[in-house]
Amino acid sequence: MKIVPVVAAIFMSLAATVSTPALAGTLQCVPYARAQSGIDLHGNAATWWDQAEGTYSRGNSPRAGSVLVFKASRAMRVGHVAVVDRIVDDRHVVLNHANWSRPGMIEKSAMAEDVSEKGDWSSVRVWYSPTHSLGLRASPAFGFIYANGSNGGSEVGSTPTAKMPSDAFQAAFSDLPKQG
Template identity: 50%
Template structure:
């Protein structure tokens, strides 16, 4: 029993296998974001914002390779972290992250270049909507965001060669798109 617990702890703490592609990952958002961004913070996603203070630059302007930190809420009791893969325009980004949408009935899978839309009143990325596979468009929930953590070394697999910029803009600006 102890050997199984030790093996499980090792697998959870281990970085993503070098031989596996970033997008083959299945698991929690935190180890995925750490591997995809190069930002070395550990612990629940909602703690990343505070942990980054004094260690990494932080701000409220998205940059490619930065980690966006979703606040802890009743819907996200551990928060969420994702990596900015593209800046489409001032209120629309693309994210690469894990453990958001369901794929084949299960959570944990990595998703590349999904839409993140700033819906905050002040255009400051404090509230967002996220593309959700189950509805093939932006989900209906609005999530509070702490901000962006800068300074890692993003994975070369962070974004695709031909991301769907038009699709991201349609997701954000066309009422009812994807529904």
């Protein structure tokens, strides 16, 4: 009956490699944004805005390397954070983020559009991979948290840096990944 312990040991070793639920190791937006931006905040994404007060500069102008903080909403119960890769024009940026279009999926070069009336990034549409377009839903946002020492310094509300000319919008948008 020595076969039973061997079979059991094989089964246990195989189970250890495949028994983890698919979502248990899913990368969330918070650790991804923290690693990519150097902004050392923790907890749900929607709490980052208040946590940043007194530690990091905040504002409503995007800067390369800053983190766009989305408010909690019915569609995003804990908010969302995304890192600004580059600025296309006053109303468009390119984001890198995780867990937006699909659980755990890292998206690089995802277009985001400011659809707020005042142009203050308080309402944003973001590239949604399953539809290969900007999302139909506008998501509420607090604004941007600036990494200390990153592009743009610490002046809140200053002019965006690393800005592309407006005519480059179409070129930047056409390079977006067609993931599904």
